Amino acid sequence: MLTELTIRDFAIIDYVSLTLKDGLTVLTGETGAGKSIIIDSIQLLTGARGSVEFVKHGAKRAEIEGLFNVEGNHSVFEKGKEFGVDIEDDGMVVLQRSITHQGKSICRVNGKLVTLGILKEFGKSLIDIHSQHETQSLMDPDRHIELLDTYAEQELKQPKQEYTKQYEKYKSLKKRYKELSDNEQEMAQRLDLLQFQWSELDEAELQPKEDEELTEERDKLSNFEKIYSGLNDTYEALYGEQKGMDWLSHAMMSLDSTADYDENYKRMSEELSNAYYMVEELTFRLSTEMEGLEFDPERLNEIEERLDEINRLKRKYGQSVEEILEHKDKVEAEINEINNKDSFLSKLEAEIEDVTEDLLLEAQHIHDIRADAAEQLVNAVHGELKDLYLEKAVFDVSVEKRKGSKDSPALNGRQVSLTSSGFDEVRFMITTNPGEPMKPLHKIASGGEMSRIMLALKQIFSRHQGITSVIFDEVDTGVSGRVAQAIAEKIFKISVNSQVLCISHLPQVAAMADTHVQIQKNVSDNKTETNAKELDKNEKIEEVARMISGSELTKTTLQNGQELLNLAESFKTSV
Incomplete structure (x- = not known):
């Protein structure tokens, strides 16, 4: 989990140090206070593209530092061995990123200078960030195969390794054949x-x-x-x-x-x-x-x-x-x-034929695993969607063999297109209204529906990924009422398996927080600064009440805030 986050001279932040805890941490505050800037800093810490615009006006550099604590079986230990970074048995990992006012980026992992690419490798094994933009990634059909493979990661691990080995050999032989014959x-x-x-x-x-x-x-x-x-x-x-x-x-x-x-x-x-x-x-x-x-x-x-x-x-x-x-x-x-080109071409043809046969067998094996996983994923998603008041929605995962050209390998008399991931084309399908036909997800779902579908998938995938921290950046925008309450409950359930950091304008989500942090923007002497404050019990009641009413606090709004917190506490103890 991410235990400490320190930000210096970043955008409108002069200095912020957050001590983060396990469970659900919610960040609230007025629009423009700097909540999303904190998420931007974490994204930079995990390898996102930087810009000189992130450096606070008048400062020489922006600096972000995050301390993570991981357990001994975490994938980050393998990353450490792969890239020569020492990670002690206590599982402490420190990511550091600084951007100078000249635009130069400096990255470190546990004090060792690394490239931005290596920092990104560590970052994606530690933090999973979901913003409104990331929710839209569900609209990209090309990402669906990755999501399905994540769900069936353990079952696919060995078959995909075997397939990759054969596929690289297949590409090498095809390239050599082309060079000799063209x-x-x-x-x-x-x-x-x-x-x-x-x-x-x-x-x-x-x-x-x-x-x-x-x-x-x-x-x-x-x-x-x-x-x-x-x-x-x-x-x-x-x-x-x-x-x-x-x-x-x-x-x-x-x-x-x-x-x-x-x-x-x-x-x-x-x-x-x-x-x-x-x-x-x-x-x-x-x-x-x-x-x-x-x-x-x-x-x-x-x-x-x-x-x-x-x-x-x-x-x-x-x-x-x-x-x-x-x-x-x-x-x-x-x-x-x-x-001796002719004899070598004949030999290569025979080798390609043998390798293609093995490759198709491996691809078919992967296809069968994906088909089984798709059926399981569909059942799991339906259960989650029901909790999010999408009980009438029908979700499906289409796993079809990608059609090849006339020169492509043939499987059971049909040409298939082989790629580095097999010959499958995976598409998420849905219908949200009874009687409507199934359509690709990106052609039918609204923004509010996409938020709920993403949360349903994240709840499922959080049990399959080794990510230590999940971050939601206003993924609950555009919902209210009972749907807002359902989203709050779903986000809390995700925090049971992973540390969750969530930016939200929903009082239902804020009430569900184990730790509530208020982000404030202050202007003094023509200088703008962003500060973060962890709220105590009474302050949390006031903040939730303010989020409910959107106006001055009254006895009634405070009572509403207290009631919402009581309901949230009751739900949390029942999970």
Whole structure:
């Protein structure tokens, strides 16, 4: 859940710090007080596009910071491993976003600088924001397959992984087949280029690790004087009259004279003797090494020229000799393919046929799971819609095979269009009036109906998603009376499974809040500021009463506010 939210110099907000709790938190206030600005800041925190317009006038930067607490099985831990962000066992995740007055955006997760894309990946696993705009996303038929897959996420996880693996292989084979069969002129030009590359690499006669060995040899030749001086000084210090070996010999004999008197002395004498003979062996090796040293300027020039040639090839074909040799093998294989195009095309056709058969089986499996999930989703939605006074509405989920072209794969004699998600086309259908035919959701539902349908789906999906916080931004606009009460109850039910933050103008929703925060806009000395205040019990009664009456508080409106709060409390204890 989102436990702390801090906003600095954002739009008309100078500084706001909110401590958020579990359950349902409702934000209320006059229109223009800055409620939606707080939601805008959270959207930025979760990777939405920023703008210099968000920076408060006169400030250098806008800063938003959110602290989340998650449990050990949350998907955000996998995100941390994927993107190299440390998340401790206590499950604390801090998202930070700042936008400078010059428009530069800086993102951090647990203190680590990340890209906006990575911040978005973390954000969407932590917060689910639903605004009036997001409600309209239900009108987009292309989003319906995502919603159905969310509902059947566990059942589809493994089949979709298998399908994706086969689909990527299918696309790769189809692409290669197209490249080999489409354009003779392009293929001839490609063959000329490949043959040139192969000849260049073949003439170079590269050997594995050649660059490493040559670099080592060059370093030795380039530092000949330093190496010889170091070896010679070491040898002179050890070997000769009154040098190191003489003193070691003297020490060895002196210690040996004590060996008969104590086992410890004997062991030390043996250790010193071993050390003496090891150093003596080293002096012989130093002598041999110096005799073999020879400075060869011509060899150094040869090495430099060879390394220059290898580096030139690296710039064209790979970062190392091994990568260059791998590239040569690939070039040779592609030349062989082109020269034997017909046989390779036949082979590819057979591979494509096999992969397509497997792909269609996987797609059919996914289709069957979606069809079953669609039936379950329909039953669940009908139950939720009944609670929202849409009991006469009939909801359906159409799962049809997408029709393909004449070149598409055929399933049971019918061409189907394969995409990254299978061959299904999913559409949400509804009729809200008895006797009317089923129509696509986006062609029939009004704004108030869409709000209720979205809440019905969110109530269902909240049990299937691992989102820690759900945010509703005035999704209850355009409803009143018993529908408003039903929406308030539905939002509270969602908060049972997820932390919910809700901006609302409905007193029914405000009364249902576990935590009520009032957003106020103050103007002083020609300066506008937005402040947030958590209301106590009496203040909550006054705010709800004000939302009911829309005018000055009276004894009657306060009684109405108290009554609405009592009804809400009674409902909450019954859930």
